[in-house]
Amino acid sequence: MNPYDANAHPGKHLLAKTVVAHLPDQPLSRAATRVIGAAYELDELxxxxxxxxxxxxxxxxxxxxELVFSRSR
Structure with a gap:
């Protein structure tokens, strides 16, 4: 139903993981970690x-x- 392909366009997952990898122990990194969790929860939902x-x-x-067929009789 959804044509979005996370493998072709990783979006929020890749961005958040990149921030965490390059800025460990920074406020932005902690926020990115929360984004990663939320992104996975959203994908599951x-x-x-x-x-x-x-x-x-x-x-x-x-x-x-059946409804359409019965109305056409």
Whole structure:
């Protein structure tokens, strides 16, 4: 559903890891560490929502088809 590819465009993950690697024990590094954690949590939540939406689509598609078919009779 989401065309974003973290492998091709690492974005927040790469930026945060780069900051942590180059500025250890700095306030910016601590903030970057929190960004890394939040980014991974967001990715996990996105995956869960995507899976739930795909499951709902699979379950509801036959019902929708039946409704459309029954109205066309």
């Amino acid at each position: 996105h995956n869960r929502v995507t899976n739930a939406a795909q499951d709902a689509h699979r379950l509801l598609e036959p019902v929708a088809r």
